[in-house]
Amino acid sequence: RQRIATFPIFCMQLIWLHNKKTLKSFAVWPLPQTFISSSEQYRLNPQTFYFGYGMQSAAQPGCTVLDSAFKRYFSLIFLDLTSGSVDKPFSVEISPLSVKEYHRYGRASLNAQTVWGALRGLESFSQLVYQDDFGSYFVNKTEIEDFPRFQFRAILLDTSRHYLPVQTILKTLDAMAYSKFNVFHWHIVDDPSFPYQSRTFPDLSAKGAFHPMTHIYTQSDVRRVISHGRLRGIRILPEFDSPGHTKSWGKGQSDLLTPCYNGGIPSGTFVSSVFPDSYIHLGGDEVDFTCWRSNPDVRAFMQAMGFGGDFTKLEAFYMENIMNITSALNKTSIVWQDVFDYHERIPKDTVLHIWKGVPAKIKEELSRITKAGMRVLLAAPWYINHISYGQDWRNYYTVQPQNFSGTEEQKKLVIGGEVCMWGEYVDATNLMPRLWPRASAAAERLWSDEQQTSNVDKAFPRLQEFRCKLLRRGIQAEPLYVGHCKHEYQGI
């Protein structure tokens, strides 16, 4: 939980009238849990504005995460001053009428239990600042108390079906922080390509990537992504999906795919040391038994193990093995919901990732899996790669993740949600406008109070304004409907 009470940094009693229409409203997206604002305006002076640590604060200068966040948010707030790319075309600065000024030292205070909470508070504060037509910066007197509804607010990118340049991933992490997402689920490898350059098995990318030099993620790329995410309070959750979705693995590792489970399971240690997060995603979805069935060695092994002809038992055996490896590394497994269906001895701390089904079916699944005491992560309603004409963000906004039949205890087992951008039709050319601001609709659902954000029509103008803020920060967010932003996207 974090508590933010903002008071103006610099005060000025304004006795000349603003054109109210030109003043941006001071909404925050996603909506804070409590938000009290007044019409009392204060002008910020970029020359003297600064972020500092409170006397009582456990964090002090030298705390990398906050030191760099202060610098970053200063730039985001005073974009005119810090970004060369933002011009003010045709604008003429008009001197205001004479103003009676009260220079008085002011301050905003932000209290948070963790540095990560402080990051969210800084984001909220940055969204409160607006400019009038003369270019002056203002903030209204505001009190916010805020905390997320769900602890797990993720975005999945798929770098196997199309390679995404590291810059594109970093830019996505930037935008995620603006919507208060906190987990980047990196679906890093899959059938079409294996871009992850492993230290232990370098042939996997040398032979399995689209190109062994230009279409890979080196160890240093991965470190960069992890560090960029960490500074923004975003965990990097890697997924090495198996035993399905592994065609690209076979190219660089002979004897891995055909004889199925035994022999070539990556030990897990190499992944564990690269990705520090306490969770790891093990996949486990959409296993096609045809290959296994065709292999006499596999069938013989199944007889020896007493599985008979039940390939789900073989799959369970495989998944158990890698979940045990994961546990031994002190990591928690996340697996796609398929694993629940055939698995009897699934570790109790495993998180099931719900990705299948129409709304009615999803409710049933949530009910069934949480009844077994398992934690779940909801992705199915947010397969954002499925595009359609019109305002489909409304569908993402109106999802009710805890609306299924079950006890209060069961509801609490929903740890969060995930926006999935699968890569069949997406690469760096179209990722940004497809992701933003559609993903932001889900972000509010995952962060904010459901009662306070139940009206999608009321959300519309707020999301429109937030989208303009994203544009202003250089995120290529597409329009929600007819209209314009003061600062349009200037790229081509």
Next chain:
Amino acid sequence: RQRIATFPIFCMQLIWLHNKKTLKSFAVWPLPQTFISSSEQYRLNPQTFYFGYGMQSAAQPGCTVLDSAFKRYFSLIFLDLTSGSVDKPFSVEISPLSVKEYHRYGRASLNAQTVWGALRGLESFSQLVYQDDFGSYFVNKTEIEDFPRFQFRAILLDTSRHYLPVQTILKTLDAMAYSKFNVFHWHIVDDPSFPYQSRTFPDLSAKGAFHPMTHIYTQSDVRRVISHGRLRGIRILPEFDSPGHTKSWGKGQSDLLTPCYNGGIPSGTFVSSVFPDSYIHLGGDEVDFTCWRSNPDVRAFMQAMGFGGDFTKLEAFYMENIMNITSALNKTSIVWQDVFDYHERIPKDTVLHIWKGVPAKIKEELSRITKAGMRVLLAAPWYINHISYGQDWRNYYTVQPQNFSGTEEQKKLVIGGEVCMWGEYVDATNLMPRLWPRASAAAERLWSDEQQTSNVDKAFPRLQEFRCKLLRRGIQAEPLYVGHCKHEYQGI
């Protein structure tokens, strides 16, 4: 008609073996009418390569269109040398084995009846050139004879629902030339905003644009668009849609909208002198009679004219008036198909723009309107702003514009087609990836022989390769499916 026979500019008998797999195929999109190519390869030397005018050519140095096209296509062909933005990451130049060289002067000749035909030929030639893995440029011995199936191959952009920066329009014109589109239908104004800055009625944009300074097209912007299009063989067809779709007009021109048709019709002369094209699009679609019906002055006028209560007669009267103005200016009118339905005395040279209906209905309309001897332009199957998940380019590719019941004479009245990108959900953030390469699918339908291009599966790898060429030229074209290009989009 144009006839292009390309022979290599510089010849070199290659006695060392290429890795065949790495050589790009040498397809041209849209597919030429006749295309004979051999495996005989010739290497181009960028240091000595040049475009020149033939001795017999009517065009000679000083022909602006070709002079600038020569320069442009040199850059497009030798992108490595001319673009600072294209890097060759990690590549190491390996010296080839010793090569026996035959330096011999070669040439490609391109014969065209008009400079515009020559432009299309240059585009085809530029697509024939490819690079091997060592960076050398090659062209195969090729003979092409080519001409477009339809004379009118248009793209519509809508700059009223969202403003598009001039740079975005220019970039679109660049990409249009790569797919051999030749008409830019500029739906410049509509209900939401009036960005066109008129010399005669400057208030229309001062009050009707989203912003009077940043969201307008000045006279000089318009000249730039026209000139950029002309150099690429693209006509600029402006549309000032009325009497519907004019809400934004009323803000800057009082007494224009409420009293309906009389009084405030723009004279037409101001538009005519700015846009030199011989066609002008007058709109005429989706007129809502509610307003007219509510106005007693309108009803009185209708009585006086003998229209009774038939508002289609009033609309016809209005459209007749502006079509007459258009004729007096020696321009040909294009109008949306709605006009045909209520109009008895429609000028014979008017072009009807088909935008409504499901496939079966479209066929009927084509049949009915061409039976009346009117020319038609087909847009309905190519409303490309309607997005959906998956490979919808296949639908655009398989359109058969002349597949309706009618005589051969009627079929000839189909003068072409138009890809429409309406702007409700589109602005500069997402225009490029939505337009390309989906519009290119329609481009081949409009240019190439239908028999030769009837197989959409055969078109798929060709379009994938063409999409990579677009990326290489800096067009943010989205992927058709899983895969990669040698040179990926490097922007964010």
